[in-house]
Amino acid sequence: MQTNILEYLEGSVARCPDKVAFADATDQLTFAEVSDRAKRIGSSLLAMNHRGGSVVVFMRKHPTTLTAFFGTIYAGCYYVPLDDEMPRHRIELIIKTLDPGILICDDTTRAIAEELAYPGKICHYDELVQGDINEEALADVRAKQLDIDPIYIVFTSGSTGIPKGVMACHRSVIDYVEHLCDVLKFDEDTVFGNQTPLYFDAYLKEVMPTLKYGATTILIPKQLFMFPIKLVEFLNEHKINTLCWVVSALTMISAFRTFDTVKPEYLRTIAFASEVFPMKQFKIWKSVLPGARFINLYGPTETTGICCYYEVDREFEDHETLPIGGPFRNTQIILLDENNKVPAIGDQGEICVRGTRLTLGYYRNPEKTAEAFVQNPLNTIYPELIYRTGDLGKLNQRGELEFAGRKDYQIKHMGHRIELGEIEVIVNMHEDVRSACCIFDGEKKKIVLYYTGDITTADLTAYMKSKLPRYMIPNVTRQLEQLPLTPNGKIDRNLLKKLYEKK
Amino acid sequence: MEALLNILNELHPEVDFETETGLIDNKILDSFDIVTIVAEIDSEYDVQIPAVELTPENFNSAQALYALVQKLMEE
Numbered sequence: 001m002q003t004n005i006l007e008y009l010e011g012s013v014a015r016c017p018d019k020v021a022f023a024d025a026t027d028q029l030t031f032a033e034v035s036d037r038a039k040r041i042g043s044s045l046l047a048m049n050h051r052g053g054s055v056v057v058f059m060r061k062h063p064t065t066l067t068a069f070f071g072t073i074y075a076g077c078y079y080v081p082l083d084d085e086m087p088r089h090r091i092e093l094i095i096k097t098l099d100p101g102i103l104i105c106d107d108t109t110r111a112i113a114e115e116l117a118y119p120g121k122i123c124h125y126d127e128l129v130q131g132d133i134n135e136e137a138l139a140d141v142r143a144k145q146l147d148i149d150p151i152y153i154v155f156t157s158g159s160t161g162i163p164k165g166v167m168a169c170h171r172s173v174i175d176y177v178e179h180l181c182d183v184l185k186f187d188e189d190t191v192f193g194n195q196t197p198l199y200f201d202a203y204l205k206e207v208m209p210t211l212k213y214g215a216t217t218i219l220i221p222k223q224l225f226m227f228p229i230k231l232v233e234f235l236n237e238h239k240i241n242t243l244c245w246v247v248s249a250l251t252m253i254s255a256f257r258t259f260d261t262v263k264p265e266y267l268r269t270i271a272f273a274s275e276v277f278p279m280k281q282f283k284i285w286k287s288v289l290p291g292a293r294f295i296n297l298y299g300p301t302e303t304t305g306i307c308c309y310y311e312v313d314r315e316f317e318d319h320e321t322l323p324i325g326g327p328f329r330n331t332q333i334i335l336l337d338e339n340n341k342v343p344a345i346g347d348q349g350e351i352c353v354r355g356t357r358l359t360l361g362y363y364r365n366p367e368k369t370a371e372a373f374v375q376n377p378l379n380t381i382y383p384e385l386i387y388r389t390g391d392l393g394k395l396n397q398r399g400e401l402e403f404a405g406r407k408d409y410q411i412k413h414m415g416h417r418i419e420l421g422e423i424e425v426i427v428n429m430h431e432d433v434r435s436a437c438c439i440f441d442g443e444k445k446k447i448v449l450y451y452t453g454d455i456t457t458a459d460l461t462a463y464m465k466s467k468l469p470r471y472m473i474p475n476v477t478r479q480l481e482q483l484p485l486t487p488n489g490k491i492d493r494n495l496l497k498k499l500y501e502k503k
Numbered sequence: 504m505e506a507l508l509n510i511l512n513e514l515h516p517e518v519d520f521e522t523e524t525g526l527i528d529n530k531i532l533d534s535f536d537i538v539t540i541v542a543e544i545d546s547e548y549d550v551q552i553p554a555v556e557l558t559p560e561n562f563n564s565a566q567a568l569y570a571l572v573q574k575l576m577e578e
Contacts (some may be wrong), residue, residue: 124517223527223559224558225532225534225556226533226537226557226562227557228557229554229557248534248538252534256551256552256553256557257554258554260553260554261554261555370548414535456516458516459517461516462517465517471535475514476513477516
């Protein structure tokens, strides 16, 4: 039985060492090169006596970055991906949360890395990859490694203003990869076009099956996502046949009538996640690619990325939405109402997940872990954890799960998961802000911030840009004399929403 | 031009759109901004920007963008 995700890489290196595994617009690495670099990085980390701790990988999006991830795992460590586009404040918050370990930088991040008060050791990728491979040391790590050992931490938005680090282990990732591949039917001819950044978990959908099958993943330059014709031309040029993108990246192409000028020639599998696919846009895709398979994926980072899927198998009316469908094999979805009971069929409940794909919980955060990873209330016999997603769902007449909103103020925006509370905390930290409240216009997909205080919207926006990732910056920022309050003295979000709709 | 500047300022109040000529090159605008700008131009000027006009050159400055809008209005 497989117990380590590196076995995927080792299998492909044996079968097809000279095939391109990962590439971007200019550079590429074969499986043999990926393996060689990963083993060198792993050996270098071990030579520094770093084994079993965190390794921050602070590099630009590039094929070599992936070899830093795998190298970290070779050393029995877990990687923490950061990105040069993250704002300084967020990087510092994450680094402060971590135990001191090793930080790997590259030329683009070195200057920023050296300015950070990182308590561990900062190493340059180019130096680590120069080291010799120590097979004996790597084998020793492997022999002692368990499949419940962590391999990565990804940080997601936290309502208290501090990002939460979700830790995943070999076993949950293997469970995820195996069942994802069964459903999506990847093989060695699959050419993925990667859209998502490497500092979340979405890229696992492409990178892990690439290792498993000896397929290929092309990292698409981010800039192309502004210019849809060039983007589709890129897909064709690289013969990309499989996409696992966030919905907004797909709708950007269809909404601009890109297909009037150029059509994707090789696409056969289109999976999408993170948001509801607007039906009008979905139908455009379906009509341009009638022979392709379309699969809706659903799931939070805490369940190793995704846990449910629905393969589109029928026509939909314009007013309908695609269901979430059902869980992957070896995963169960339980709906629970406010009394922790299973609601009647068709009634709403919180989507809770049971299975091996549950991650280990939040890094050094037992309180938040205990709130979300809880004893299955339906099981009073032995200890068993479920993950409470905070998403609401209900079963339709076909027995398919449908998304029905959130229990709290978490939103999905441009494919990113955001706690509106995190934005409010950051805004309230500014000394010239008296009060602040964020609402979300779900129809136009806009984050709207209302605030009171002695600061202009321009200055406040500039401040937010220094503290928050780009996708969390409100799309509309408005100053008020006073925020409306409910009789209980809380900020009246409903009134703010009405105020916003009037404008 | 004023209406266009209003659209842009709403998105990025901290940018001086009258002088900035590297909105794309300097990574000021991202794909979300582009989508929003195109939608707002549609509702403000009743002009639909086709995909072929979505180029870095047309979006690098407010001036270039306004020229595009004017060109499309005349067509």
